[in-house]
Amino acid sequence: MTNTVYTGGAMSFREEIRRAISRVQGPDVGADQDLASYRLLVASLFSSPASIFISNIVGVMVPFFCYSATGQSMFLWLGALATLVVILRAGTVTRYLRHDRSNADLAEVKAWDREYFLGATAYSTILGINCFYALAFTASEAAHTITIVSAIAFSSGYVARNAGRPKFVIVQLISFCVPMSLGLFMAQEFHYRMIGAFILLYIVTNIAITFSINRNLLALAAAHKRTRALAESLRHKNVTLDSALNSMTHGLAMFDSDLRLEVANSKFSELFTLPPDVAVPEASLDTIARAFVTGRTLRDDTANDIVALCRRALELRQPGFAEIVTERAETFVVSVDLTPDNGLLMLTEDATQRKAIAAKVEHMAHYDSLTGLANRFTFNEALKRACGDVDEKCTFSVLYVDLDNFKHVNDSMGHDAGDKLLLAVAGRLRNIAASSDVLARLGGDEFVLMHPNCTVEMALGLGKRIVDIMSLPFDIDGVTIYVTTSVGVSVAPDHGTAPIDVLRASDIALYSAKGAGRNRVSMFAPSMADALNQRREIENDLREAVHTGALFLNYQPIVDIDNGRFVSCEALMRWRHPTKGLIGPDVFIPIAEQTGLIAQMGAWVIQQACMDAVTWPDDITVSVNISAFQFKDANRLIETVKDALLISRLAPNRLELEVTESLLIEDQKSTLETIRALRRIGVRFSLDDFGTGYSSLGYLAHYPFSKVKIDRSFAKNVTTDTPSRSIIEAVCGLANRLGLHVVVEGIETEEQRQEVKLLGAELAQGYLFGRPETLDNIMPRIKRAA
Numbered sequence: 001m002t003n004t005v006y007t008g009g010a011m012s013f014r015e016e017i018r019r020a021i022s023r024v025q026g027p028d029v030g031a032d033q034d035l036a037s038y039r040l041l042v043a044s045l046f047s048s049p050a051s052i053f054i055s056n057i058v059g060v061m062v063p064f065f066c067y068s069a070t071g072q073s074m075f076l077w078l079g080a081l082a083t084l085v086v087i088l089r090a091g092t093v094t095r096y097l098r099h100d101r102s103n104a105d106l107a108e109v110k111a112w113d114r115e116y117f118l119g120a121t122a123y124s125t126i127l128g129i130n131c132f133y134a135l136a137f138t139a140s141e142a143a144h145t146i147t148i149v150s151a152i153a154f155s156s157g158y159v160a161r162n163a164g165r166p167k168f169v170i171v172q173l174i175s176f177c178v179p180m181s182l183g184l185f186m187a188q189e190f191h192y193r194m195i196g197a198f199i200l201l202y203i204v205t206n207i208a209i210t211f212s213i214n215r216n217l218l219a220l221a222a223a224h225k226r227t228r229a230l231a232e233s234l235r236h237k238n239v240t241l242d243s244a245l246n247s248m249t250h251g252l253a254m255f256d257s258d259l260r261l262e263v264a265n266s267k268f269s270e271l272f273t274l275p276p277d278v279a280v281p282e283a284s285l286d287t288i289a290r291a292f293v294t295g296r297t298l299r300d301d302t303a304n305d306i307v308a309l310c311r312r313a314l315e316l317r318q319p320g321f322a323e324i325v326t327e328r329a330e331t332f333v334v335s336v337d338l339t340p341d342n343g344l345l346m347l348t349e350d351a352t353q354r355k356a357i358a359a360k361v362e363h364m365a366h367y368d369s370l371t372g373l374a375n376r377f378t379f380n381e382a383l384k385r386a387c388g389d390v391d392e393k394c395t396f397s398v399l400y401v402d403l404d405n406f407k408h409v410n411d412s413m414g415h416d417a418g419d420k421l422l423l424a425v426a427g428r429l430r431n432i433a434a435s436s437d438v439l440a441r442l443g444g445d446e447f448v449l450m451h452p453n454c455t456v457e458m459a460l461g462l463g464k465r466i467v468d469i470m471s472l473p474f475d476i477d478g479v480t481i482y483v484t485t486s487v488g489v490s491v492a493p494d495h496g497t498a499p500i501d502v503l504r505a506s507d508i509a510l511y512s513a514k515g516a517g518r519n520r521v522s523m524f525a526p527s528m529a530d531a532l533n534q535r536r537e538i539e540n541d542l543r544e545a546v547h548t549g550a551l552f553l554n555y556q557p558i559v560d561i562d563n564g565r566f567v568s569c570e571a572l573m574r575w576r577h578p579t580k581g582l583i584g585p586d587v588f589i590p591i592a593e594q595t596g597l598i599a600q601m602g603a604w605v606i607q608q609a610c611m612d613a614v615t616w617p618d619d620i621t622v623s624v625n626i627s628a629f630q631f632k633d634a635n636r637l638i639e640t641v642k643d644a645l646l647i648s649r650l651a652p653n654r655l656e657l658e659v660t661e662s663l664l665i666e667d668q669k670s671t672l673e674t675i676r677a678l679r680r681i682g683v684r685f686s687l688d689d690f691g692t693g694y695s696s697l698g699y700l701a702h703y704p705f706s707k708v709k710i711d712r713s714f715a716k717n718v719t720t721d722t723p724s725r726s727i728i729e730a731v732c733g734l735a736n737r738l739g740l741h742v743v744v745e746g747i748e749t750e751e752q753r754q755e756v757k758l759l760g761a762e763l764a765q766g767y768l769f770g771r772p773e774t775l776d777n778i779m780p781r782i783k784r785a786a
Helices: 009-022 037-047 050-072 073-098 107-136 141-162 167-186 190-246 267-271 287-295 300-318 352-366 374-390 406-411 413-430 457-472 499-515 526-550 586-595 597-614 630-648 659-664 668-681 699-703 711-717 722-738 749-756 775-785
Strands: 252-255 263-266 322-324 332-338 344-348 396-403 438-443 448-452 474-476 479-481 485-492 520-524 551-560 566-577 582-583 619-623 655-660 682-690 707-710 743-744 763-765
Touching: 037 107, 037 190, 050 073, 050 141, 073 682, 107 141, 107 167, 107 267, 107 775, 141 743, 252 267, 252 619, 252 749, 263 722, 300 322, 300 332, 322 352, 332 352, 352 406, 352 448, 374 396, 374 438, 374 499, 396 413, 396 457, 406 413, 406 479, 406 682, 406 763, 413 438, 413 474, 413 479, 448 457, 457 485, 457 520, 479 499, 485 499, 499 520, 499 526, 526 566, 526 586, 551 597, 551 775, 566 586, 566 597, 566 699, 566 775, 582 597, 586 597, 597 619, 597 630, 597 655, 619 682, 630 655, 630 668, 655 659, 655 668, 659 682, 699 722, 707 722, 722 743
Parallel strands: 485 520, 566 619, 619 655, 655 682, 682 707, 707 743, 743 763
Antiparallel strands: 252 263, 252 344, 322 332, 332 344, 396 448, 396 485, 438 448, 474 479, 551 566, 551 763, 566 582
16 A cells, blocks of 8 residues: 655644645636647557556456365356456557657647546446455455455555546545445454455545646656747747848858857858858868869959958957958958857848949049049039149130930930930040040030140030031931031130139130030130120019010011002011110020020010000901920910910911921921911911021921011022022912912012012012001001001
8 A cells, every 4th residue: 555644743644634625627628728739638548558468367357266175156147248348448558659649739738638537537436346245245365365465456456557547546545445445344354354445545545646747747848848838939949040040131150159050041041152072060260261272253362351251350359350352252251250159140142143243333433424524523523623723824715515306306316315325425526535534424414624734726626627627527327417517615724723713714614605506616715704794684684674564566568569568567676775775685584585584575476466456457467486495395485375366365376386497307296286277276377588498498388387478688698699580580480389379578679579579579579668566556557568
């Protein structure tokens, strides 16, 4: 019998009995423990199949032993019944051991639990009945001895084997030992009754021991659960760590204090093309460095530099880094740092792309992205340095280069062709520039060249070379393009010693070259600055005049050449300056076109001319000159005309818009679409200043004109110049066949009128018929003509 020592007196013993009784049902799955623990406790019942089989066979032999000692047949029946139960229990154990229970659900675990419980209870009950019958109804001392010994032995085995399920132990002890105690109490021998009392105490003691073992088993199950959870957490962390390490963009390697590898990610092996058997734990840094070389990633001296970097970091106890270039021309940045355990952490970044991007950004910051020439920033820096070194002996020149008709190329051929032209221009400038020159593109079609040690004569000669070489044709996508170039030149220190002054001087000279007719080189002179200042002053005053209504219209008649009857009046814009007086359109119109004011001014002319013409007789029209700049915003021009006609209520066929040949050259398709849109409204068009441009007679047939105006230069010499008469006659003949009217401009004498009349002209305009006048002055003549 197992001995148990109790401390704490009677109260502790009674408390243990109370706990045993309160816990007789055992753990309740789903309430106090999870499935995994329940599965583990049930598994403990089947944990020793050998002891189950041996104890069951021994138990079966007890009834047969009692039969041999007493000869009573009751024991044979009990033995046979015990044998049947043992066979069924053997089947249960065998099936359980062969079955995969790792993922058994709650119902399945309960089924095994229940089957084991029923078998064990049946077996214990049979042996308990055997004990009771042997003690109560036989006098055989051998039968008494075997039953008591087997009961005690089996009871102890129950406690050891079934402690995982305390209720099983309680039921087995009751079904086995209680019948035995009753049998002893029924015996006549006093000592048998004492043994029966001890057996009852033995039951309580074994129940307490069972619960003590059960607590240990539950603690073991909990520990097992925590271990599994910890293992799973550790596995998850390892997986996460591996994933994090292997997804790094940097190569990582950790070494211990002896520079032996502890861990490395896949990027480390990938960057240095290491074989799988090299970057393994315990591999030395020297071994790995040799693999850098044999794998043809690094040169021997570069690999040695990395080893030296790591050793120096450990010795000096401070981090370090190195930038290396591989055999594949890649740039790696290797940084090393100490770890808390005195080891070393090496990080390797493939900085090839980052370095390339940084170099590209650096290049973009200093060079033009299209041509590759220096940009404005770089040129300004060079100009500052040159100005800092300039003196009477150290001079330099700045040549400001601008294409004269680049916008036409962009508009007519597209920006792609324009970019190719700029590249070709940059190439020609490179061929001219010396190695000591600074050549830059400031933006658009503006280039600048700084030439050191240069006199005024040398600078003009260089500018002339640029103009000449740019006048040669360019081949852009199979199309021959001619462009001209204007060059403005300044020389330091003659024209300034500050960067802003030198560059401004060349800019002013460029403006002078363009104003003088373009396709030329111009050297800066102080008078140019005065002219530029005057122009800027006029520009500012013109802006104010547009807003304050200081502009007004004059009208010049267009007459029937036979009888002088008014057919139309041309609206001419005029500006009376408050201090400078009347400023001619040849001065302010170009400024308006260059500054963009012409669109607003042109819209005002159309509106005002329509408002004035509606007061004239119905057979007199009004003609308005339209700038090529107004056609750039075709939608605005069309809406302006529509609004002017709607507000003034002027009949659309009484409005005639005059355009020049230059407009037709620039963008024929867009211009034709705009003219056709306005013709659909009813507005008429005339071709102005015919003969001053390309003089293409094809325009007369291609565009829906109603008039053609021959330039005044032909009328001036019509009485003395045979070619002028021939041109007027040819134009009149073609216009007559096309149904167009011809207006000859600049008629100042009666002889000129008679001559152009004989050549076929129908209409005329000039001082002979009237100078431009204000509406108030010309209205009486218009009324008389009606």
